[in-house]
Amino acid sequence: MSKSLSEIIVGEKVTVEKISHPYLTTKLIEMGMHAGLKLELLYKAPFGDPIAISMNGSILTLRLDEAKFIQVCSSPL
């Protein structure tokens, strides 16, 4: 099921489908994000925002405002 990265819960593992941020897409791509990449939501900051995701063995932080432009689907177990 397809949803945005801002909607997933802590511990959830997902695969990136599409990045469509109006002006930060290049930045996200440069940091190594791409369709097919597996992500895991490691933790949310207090108040639920920003979030920290595990990506390629490193930790990336995003505000929900940025995460909502990243489309993901649940990874098959």
Place this chain on the structure above:
Amino acid sequence: MKIALFGNPNTGKSSIFNLLTGLRQQVGNFPGVTIEKKTGVFNTTKNKHQLTDFPGTYSIYPHSKDEEIVYNALTNSEHDDFPELAIVILDASNLERNLLLFTQLYDFKIPLILVLNMWDVAERRGIKIDVANLQSHFPTTPIIKMNARIGLGKDRLIAAIDELDYKVKKDSFIASSFPCLIDDKEAQNEEVLLRYEKIREILKDVQHEKTSTKNTLSRKLDRVLIHRFWGYFIFVAILMVIFQFIFSLAAIPMAWIDDSFVLLSNWVDHQLPPGLLNDLFSKGIIPGIAGVLMFIPQIALLFFFIALLEESGYLSRVVFIMDRLMRPFGLNGKSVVPLISSIACAIPGILATRTIADWKERIITIIIAPLMSCSARIPVYTLLIALVIPKTYLLGFISIQGLVLLALYFLGIISALLLAIVLKKFIVVKNKGFLIMEMPEYKKPRWRNIFITVIEKVKVFVWDAGKVILAISIILWVLATYGPSGNMENKIALAKKTEYYIHTNEVQKQTIVSSAKLEGSYIGIMGKFIEPLITPLGYDWKIGVSLIVSFAAREVFVGSLYTIYAVHDDSEAHQNLLSHLKMAKKEDGSPVYSLATGVSLMVFYVFAMQCMATLAVVKKETKSWRWPLLQLVIMGAMAYLGALISYQLLA
């Protein structure tokens, strides 16, 4: 030879820079942008080299005006910073992402050395890298394994610089035309995706990951340090410990610096024949320098702690938990450190805003930073508190004077946040702020890196603040020494006729004369000129003079009162000044320093932008006079209104 250092953020680039250059480094700016440019020199067996540390980036393509420096320096071989050799630092534990920048640099066909740094982290994570295989894909580029944090691999790197074949012809990593135009985001996305595809293909044979042993310690620490309660609790506790240290520990060297400069200026006073030159040195230049150096202990200590937290990886956790709280104010999680630094001194605080990628969030942080009560306000606060706040205790142990001091700090912080909300509404930008940041793992701090950071920050403060404060001290000295012809002589003659003068001792006589001279000088005239403007705040012309002189630096306020009230500066000067100020009467016989005037003055000092050095730094950082002037006007208005309201309410 001109050598450049490139690499992603958090790859140990600055460790390698420090390792090669040691203390032989300078901090400046890349032309036209506010990105810090660190340069340094070092020697190899064959040559002397100039090393430039480029800002950490993931790609050569810029996302802000400031980041264009990397693109511009590389695409124009006439550029001053165009390197003859580029050393590219890669985090061995994250090869895929780090290779992107490397392959871009590779396609510029400049001579390269590839450093695989943080080898130990990669091993700990169970990552095996087949260096020979990686080498086969980039045959003309030497690959060096390093562990810069503990100094491993320096000799190999230096040898590689000497042995490199600078003439060899290189192939391309990707065939398409490179580089893309700076604005063509579509083409850049395509290029980056293409590179990543090729990189992943290569890495299939180069990199072998055993069952990834995640850094469990880091995760466990994070569970506590970003916890919704413990996270904030620990952060506040750390801050309290830091400030406790700064205020108690720094007081000792500060007093020492102060005393030695008083001795020095007395010595100069005795050595040089009386006259203008003597005066210029003993009353202008030396106290001016002392006023700058006095603050070094506090600034050095604060930056020691900040560097320690930064090195350990903790600060990015602070950014993470503070971001949501700062956002309603138009600020960023990264605004926290600059604002805390500003409690020591706004200048390094404002320089620290460079880490905030979003322009609007950065400019708001810069504008509100000077509202944090800096160390230069402490002498003013303590004098005024001692003067008008009774030395009594609430419930027998809570000092009222201490509470007032705390209230002044909070007044600054709260008004800074309120101002931020207002600015957020008025500064309009196209794009929203963002926080895309890599969180580094926790690491043991390296003392050498911390030491170098502290030295750098102190150097910046002494230089940036020093030159402005010194220049203004000299100007103020001139204004206080000269007056319209005959004016000063008249005042002196008048003073000499008073009963008090005739009956007092020689030392007092001298101080009375200098007080009278000041009254007749240009600055005394200026004080009288602004008197109608500041009477509603509860001030007289003498306070007016002190306000004017504190435009150089706030702490000058106290020193100027010594002169105005003709208190001889000796070991009992502080007590003498206090009793003089308490005795000062208005024409109607009421005391000048009533509670209302004292509070009004404190409020004035909380708000007023009385620091030319800060204004100069804001101008430099924002590349326009618009922001410092705005700051001067807003804070001036806040100071005037705040002081007016407090005086009128209390009087």
